[in-house]
Amino acid sequence: MNVSPPVWPDRLFDAFKRAGIRQVGYVPDAGHARLIERCRADADIRAVALTTEEEGVALAAGAWLGGERAALLMQSSGVGNCINMLSLMRSCRFPLLTFITMRGEWEEFNPWQVPMGSIVEPVMKLCEAEVLRATTPEEVAPLAERAVQQAFGEERVVAVLLSQQLIGKKVWVK
Amino acid sequence: MTGTLDRRAAMATLMQGRDDDLLVVPGLGSTTWDLAAAGDNDRNFYLWGAMGGAAMIGLGLALAQPKKRVAVITGDGEMLMGMGALATIGLQRPANLAVIVFDNGVYGETGGQPSHTGAGVDLVTVARCCGFSTCLEVADLADLADLAARLQDLNGLLFARVAIGPEEPPRVLPERDGAVLKRRFRAALGLAP
Numbered sequence: 220m221n222v223s224p225p226v227w228p229d230r231l232f233d234a235f236k237r238a239g240i241r242q243v244g245y246v247p248d249a250g251h252a253r254l255i256e257r258c259r260a261d262a263d264i265r266a267v268a269l270t271t272e273e274e275g276v277a278l279a280a281g282a283w284l285g286g287e288r289a290a291l292l293m294q295s296s297g298v299g300n301c302i303n304m305l306s307l308m309r310s311c312r313f314p315l316l317t318f319i320t321m322r323g324e325w326e327e328f329n330p331w332q333v334p335m336g337s338i339v340e341p342v343m344k345l346c347e348a349e350v351l352r353a354t355t356p357e358e359v360a361p362l363a364e365r366a367v368q369q370a371f372g373e374e375r376v377v378a379v380l381l382s383q384q385l386i387g388k389k390v391w392v393k
Numbered sequence: 394m395t396g397t398l399d400r401r402a403a404m405a406t407l408m409q410g411r412d413d414d415l416l417v418v419p420g421l422g423s424t425t426w427d428l429a430a431a432g433d434n435d436r437n438f439y440l441w442g443a444m445g446g447a448a449m450i451g452l453g454l455a456l457a458q459p460k461k462r463v464a465v466i467t468g469d470g471e472m473l474m475g476m477g478a479l480a481t482i483g484l485q486r487p488a489n490l491a492v493i494v495f496d497n498g499v500y501g502e503t504g505g506q507p508s509h510t511g512a513g514v515d516l517v518t519v520a521r522c523c524g525f526s527t528c529l530e531v532a533d534l535a536d537l538a539d540l541a542a543r544l545q546d547l548n549g550l551l552f553a554r555v556a557i558g559p560e561e562p563p564r565v566l567p568e569r570d571g572a573v574l575k576r577r578f579r580a581a582l583g584l585a586p
Binding site for chain 2: 268271284303307
């Protein structure tokens with residue numbers, strides 16, 4: 220079976236370019252692989268590989284202090300690594316635009332992904348983030364536009380959850 | 394490994410004759426008090442929290458403002474909590490960033506409990522292995538004068554460990570409203586508040 224690669228990562232990249240995103244922090248992730256590749260190949264975007272997701276929160280704060288817009292790409296498990304650093308964003312009203320690929324929901328094979336994946340939404344809401352969710356490819360571009368406006372216009376944390384249904388399940392046995 | 398340099402005097406030396414192109418991010422706690430004691434400045438972004446985040450804030454800022462010089466001046470405990478940032482910064486290698494650690498080997502803010510550096514962890518070697526091009530041990534006044542001169546004319550990613558003594562001088566508390574600190578910092582750079 221031939222499956223063509225999804226186009227939604229390219230739509231996200233287009234949204235980054237329209238929004239003037241200049242720094243993109245990421246921890247390597249299969250769901251974000253295409254978008255990371257596009258960012259790394261772009262001369263006007265500094266793609267910053269992180270050792271842990273909370274570094275990307277602080278990176279985005281520093282970028283905004285210096286007048287640049289940043290984005291943070293992570294997997295649902297990374298949200299737990301960010302919580303204390305998110306208090307920096309709330310205390311200072313820094314914008315944070317983050318896209319989170321979800322694990323532990325739709326047809327998850329690995330039960331160890333469930334504990335963090337299942338609490339991403341309430342945890343981010345407790346951190347006073349605006350939480351948006353894309354389940355179909357068509358939803359991605361408009362949600363990204365809305366997230367950009369809210370994050371940088373209102374100087375707040377906006378998380379776009381990319382459902383496991385959108386990303387597709389991980390193939391464990393080939 | 395405890396040093397002998399006075400932390401307040403060391404900060405004052407580093408900030409002496411400071412120009413508008415130097416942007417400073419101290420770590421939460423003692424280095425924020427040290428920086429406030431050296432003289433308030435809109436180009437200081439004091440941290441009252443976000444432990445482990447100072448170096449990464451410095452990286453984002455240095456990448457966004459390549460024509461300015463950015464100094465992160467933090468404590469050993471704060472740096473240890475975000476030690477992965479040294480690896481991340483080592484990959485990016487901004488030429489306008491200095492990460493300076495005031496190392497007294499203890500968590501002064503919480504009562505002087507020993508830190509990992511006090512037990513022998515060597516942050517200078519860590520930084521060197523992460524790709525920082527210049528890595529300095531600052532143990533005496535001559536070393537400190539050299540670091541201050543390099544900070545005036547920063548031309549490459551720099552790490553320095555400043556061996557300060559264990560004393561905890563009285564706190565000097567700067568503005569603590571984060572949104573105010575952010576707005577005044579951006580305004581000083583000519584950015585919309």
